[in-house]
Amino acid sequence: xxxxxxxxxxxxxxxxxxxEPFFRKAEQEFCKLMEDYLPEAESNRLLFEMEMQxxxxxxxxxxxxxxSLIEAAIKYSEGxxxxxxxxxxxxxxKAMLNEPVEVLEGIEETLKQLNGDYELVMATKGDLLDQExxxxxxxxxxxxxxxxxxxxxxxxxxxxLVKHLDIKPEQFLMVGNSxxxxxxxxxxxxxxxxxxxxxxxxxxxxxxxxxEHPRFRLLSSATEMIDILKS
Amino acid sequence: xxxxxxxxxxxxxxxxxxxEPFFRKAEQEFCKLMEDYLPEAESNRLLFEMEMQxxxxxxxxxxxxxxSLIEAAIKYSEGxxxxxxxxxxxxxxKAMLNEPVEVLEGIEETLKQLNGDYELVMATKGDLLDQExxxxxxxxxxxxxxxxxxxxxxxxxxxxLVKHLDIKPEQFLMVGNSxxxxxxxxxxxxxxxxxxxxxxxxxxxxxxxxxEHPRFRLLSSATEMIDILKS
Numbered sequence: 307x308x309x310x311x312x313x314x315x316x317x318x319x320x321x322x323x324x325x326e327p328f329f330r331k332a333e334q335e336f337c338k339l340m341e342d343y344l345p346e347a348e349s350n351r352l353l354f355e356m357e358m359q360x361x362x363x364x365x366x367x368x369x370x371x372x373x374s375l376i377e378a379a380i381k382y383s384e385g386x387x388x389x390x391x392x393x394x395x396x397x398x399x400k401a402m403l404n405e406p407v408e409v410l411e412g413i414e415e416t417l418k419q420l421n422g423d424y425e426l427v428m429a430t431k432g433d434l435l436d437q438e439x440x441x442x443x444x445x446x447x448x449x450x451x452x453x454x455x456x457x458x459x460x461x462x463x464x465x466x467l468v469k470h471l472d473i474k475p476e477q478f479l480m481v482g483n484s485x486x487x488x489x490x491x492x493x494x495x496x497x498x499x500x501x502x503x504x505x506x507x508x509x510x511x512x513x514x515x516x517x518e519h520p521r522f523r524l525l526s527s528a529t530e531m532i533d534i535l536k537s
Numbered sequence: 538x539x540x541x542x543x544x545x546x547x548x549x550x551x552x553x554x555x556x557e558p559f560f561r562k563a564e565q566e567f568c569k570l571m572e573d574y575l576p577e578a579e580s581n582r583l584l585f586e587m588e589m590q591x592x593x594x595x596x597x598x599x600x601x602x603x604x605s606l607i608e609a610a611i612k613y614s615e616g617x618x619x620x621x622x623x624x625x626x627x628x629x630x631k632a633m634l635n636e637p638v639e640v641l642e643g644i645e646e647t648l649k650q651l652n653g654d655y656e657l658v659m660a661t662k663g664d665l666l667d668q669e670x671x672x673x674x675x676x677x678x679x680x681x682x683x684x685x686x687x688x689x690x691x692x693x694x695x696x697x698l699v700k701h702l703d704i705k706p707e708q709f710l711m712v713g714n715s716x717x718x719x720x721x722x723x724x725x726x727x728x729x730x731x732x733x734x735x736x737x738x739x740x741x742x743x744x745x746x747x748x749e750h751p752r753f754r755l756l757s758s759a760t761e762m763i764d765i766l767k768s
Binding site for chain 2: 369370376385386387388392393399400403433435452456
């Protein structure tokens with residue numbers, strides 16, 4: 307089933323390294339900042355609403371998140387939030403961009419084993435500069451042929467990526483933690499997809515139904531890929 | 538001299554379409570917003586300083602610019618700027634992302650003529666989502682094979698781009714309005730570069746010395762490319 311695979315694309319955030327917990331922490335701080343104006347659950351919900359509203363215009367990543375934090379703070383405090391609080395949000399965004407990179411278990415071992423037999427690329431909808439920085443900090447750069455940045459992980463974007471790699475969909479495998487972004491659109495274009503769940507998933511990426519498909523595997527660790535691909 | 542060229546990369550902002558004047562306008566509005574705290578020339582200088590300071594962390598584009606506007610407004614008013622003013626800066630950033638796209642004279646004609654004989658790509662250090670949106674709005678999408686996003690236009694990044702296009706440097710031509718970003722690093726890696734100046738250039742991109750090089754041409758309009766490449 308997996309013998310034809312030539313190129314493997316890895317999602318970056320929460321697949322190669324820890325990411326989502328930094329956003330969770332920033333959301334908690336946002337709720338604390340807003341506690342004079344709104345109950346915590348309400349702040350969380352309204353922030354998510356603001357992010358979803360801005361997503362088509364801003365796209366994904368820490369800079370859009372920071373701009374949404376500021377806009378939400380102003381809007382949902384009805385302009386009563388302090389300038390010092392806005393300054394704090396700017397600093398929080400910068401701190402997120404400077405977070406150390408924690409590579410997930412089994413990733414380096416897996417990349418080392420697959421390197422040479424497959425063209426390995428990193429496929430992310432994040433921000434190029436930020437993802438390049440994390441790739442360098444992670445020490446994983448030598449394993450990857452290049453970074454593929456997509457504005458969204460849709461069937462159309464995956465078809466472009468496969469065409470760009472100059473292979474057929476059945477020669478492409480995507481590995482990631484989001485069923486919505488890394489699995490379903492990939493299976494739909496006739497390619498393979500391995501899901502490695504991460505303990506925290508952004509609400510926007512949640513898909514409830516389990517996946518059953520001959521070109522799909524659910525893994526508990528990246529290292530399981532090695533045996534599956536070799537068999 | 539130009540007979541071996543196989544792929545032509547076009548810079549996007551101020552080469553394919555108008556961009557810099559939107560930033561100039563936003564800077565003027567920022568100075569007006571700050572007039573209670575600083576003289577205009579001083580606001581302009583400090584904003585540029587803030588942008589340069591944030592550039593390594595934020596990269597290029599409208600979202601980094603918006604975040605720098607907010608940070609500069611807070612810092613240089615010593616926290617006295619109003620929340621309403623911050624809200625205005627957020628809205629100004631959004632308005633910039635929504636600006637209509639004005640294609641520069643001669644561009645469509647040039648792309649039409651070159652299409653088919655060369656692989657045409659768009660090479661930009663802007664934000665992928667924003668540049669994709671502008672490419673679609675411009676109506677120029679059908680002429681381009683794909684978009685190449687680079688985090689910065691350095692020799693290293695151009696070498697990666699040329700490798701990625703699977704050609705040699707002498708088969709690559711870059712066309713753009715910035716001597717610093719689109720011309721000098723390209724000539725340095727052994728590729729060709731055509732400069733089409735735009736009436737306004739961001740201070741960060743300014744290079745004073747004129748370029749003299751056998752693989753270089755200075756054009757007054759994109760359409761001049763057609764004759765040069767055919768001769």
